Amino acid sequence: MSPFPRLFKESLGMRFLRGFTHKYLLAVVMIGVAACGLPVDPRHTTDTVRGGTLRAGLVGDQAQMEFDTAQLKSLAQTRQAELHVVKGTTDELIELLSKGELDVVASLPKKTPYRKQVGLTQTFAHPGWPKPRVWAVRSGENEWLIVLNDHLGDSK
Amino acid sequence: MIAAPHPPEQIENDLVRAERLEWQTIFWVMVSVGAMSAAMGGSQAFKTAWIEDVLSLLAPIFFLLSRHVEKKGETSVFPYGFQRAGTLAFFLSASALCAIGAFLLYEGLQSLVTMKHPTIGSKTIFGHQVWMGWIMIGVLFFSIIPPVILGRAKRKIAKRLHDEVLFVDADTNAADWQTGVASIAGIIGIACGWWWADALMASVISLSILKDGWTALKGSTIHLLDGLPRAVDSGQPDPAVQELISRLEDEYPDYRAQVRATGRYLRARLEPRDSPHLDRETAKRLMSEKSWRLIELARGMRSETDK
Numbered sequence: 337m338s339p340f341p342r343l344f345k346e347s348l349g350m351r352f353l354r355g356f357t358h359k360y361l362l363a364v365v366m367i368g369v370a371a372c373g374l375p376v377d378p379r380h381t382t383d384t385v386r387g388g389t390l391r392a393g394l395v396g397d398q399a400q401m402e403f404d405t406a407q408l409k410s411l412a413q414t415r416q417a418e419l420h421v422v423k424g425t426t427d428e429l430i431e432l433l434s435k436g437e438l439d440v441v442a443s444l445p446k447k448t449p450y451r452k453q454v455g456l457t458q459t460f461a462h463p464g465w466p467k468p469r470v471w472a473v474r475s476g477e478n479e480w481l482i483v484l485n486d487h488l489g490d491s492k
Numbered sequence: 493m494i495a496a497p498h499p500p501e502q503i504e505n506d507l508v509r510a511e512r513l514e515w516q517t518i519f520w521v522m523v524s525v526g527a528m529s530a531a532m533g534g535s536q537a538f539k540t541a542w543i544e545d546v547l548s549l550l551a552p553i554f555f556l557l558s559r560h561v562e563k564k565g566e567t568s569v570f571p572y573g574f575q576r577a578g579t580l581a582f583f584l585s586a587s588a589l590c591a592i593g594a595f596l597l598y599e600g601l602q603s604l605v606t607m608k609h610p611t612i613g614s615k616t617i618f619g620h621q622v623w624m625g626w627i628m629i630g631v632l633f634f635s636i637i638p639p640v641i642l643g644r645a646k647r648k649i650a651k652r653l654h655d656e657v658l659f660v661d662a663d664t665n666a667a668d669w670q671t672g673v674a675s676i677a678g679i680i681g682i683a684c685g686w687w688w689a690d691a692l693m694a695s696v697i698s699l700s701i702l703k704d705g706w707t708a709l710k711g712s713t714i715h716l717l718d719g720l721p722r723a724v725d726s727g728q729p730d731p732a733v734q735e736l737i738s739r740l741e742d743e744y745p746d747y748r749a750q751v752r753a754t755g756r757y758l759r760a761r762l763e764p765r766d767s768p769h770l771d772r773e774t775a776k777r778l779m780s781e782k783s784w785r786l787i788e789l790a791r792g793m794r795s796e797t798d799k
Contacts, residue, residue, distance in 0.1 A: 476609025
């Protein structure tokens, strides 16, 4: 006597559901209206970069760095910011990023072991590269992450 | 084989309905896991939600299993039948609910203490960067509707059936939708740049889940120790049982009435007030070895004329 075939025979709580969806829809619309301009960064990276300095860590092989530098330059231009590049090992750069002394680290392999300490952009690939890459931001900077995704998305 | 007790038709119908509700719960939890894995990929947030969902599957599974064995009658190996399967399931479900609460509290506090700033990325949808937080809110919004409806329906039936497992499961559903609402608020908080919002909301909700879980765990322990039967919703001694005891003791003044619950059923006994246990001589006559273990010899009454 399996109850399966009769599972949805009675439209359990449909009336209840209808009553609720109106209220919920209203809430969703209100959230949507309020959502314009959200998310924002808890540590205001997007705001401080705009019209200021874009502090970028650069790591990778030669071809990679050339691509990333060009990307960072155009990003700095769109944000009316000056580009300040720091080179180093991934470890050092991630450390600086976590302390808030860098705004972005470009670029890391997709499966980077640092992925739990930082926020990562969407992956982007290039015909000449062996593996897709990601850029890293300080964890929690969600608005900044969207800015970068937007920029890298356009560059494809 | 002696058949299991036969409750009235109304109760039988409720039992069938309860089983159906539990199958629906399992179905919706699966759907919710699927939708969440699509929205969140393999992220940490998803892992938390997934563990919680798996734990909330336990109560429905325990209920269905205990129903399955409860229908069996008495056998030579289980001379009392399987009525107490529900009590065991009650204990296990209560433990699962506690585990959900404890897990959420741990996750929340850990994030707060280590000041973890949750990162939620964006995806290109129709050429626009859409923040995944909004997608998650959408999924969470739909995932909280089934537990609200199912939980309400279960709570009502659980009271009628005197089914603690079903009641704990209704609590679990409440925990589900409350965590869902908390997560929505948390993600909105993250959008506003309040990194602590999500973890704080989860911690606050976890306390209420832990409270429900603790009450249930206490109730099931009382049950397993043959304590005074409790009301299914309040966890306080059942007034109906109190009434039964005082009525029995009025009618049989020389006896002390003992009532215990085996699953949803009650068993009442009348014990002579002046001698608490079987006398040694009778025990020795009946048992040649370790006769000290035999402390009671009772004869069941099947009607009041059976005196």
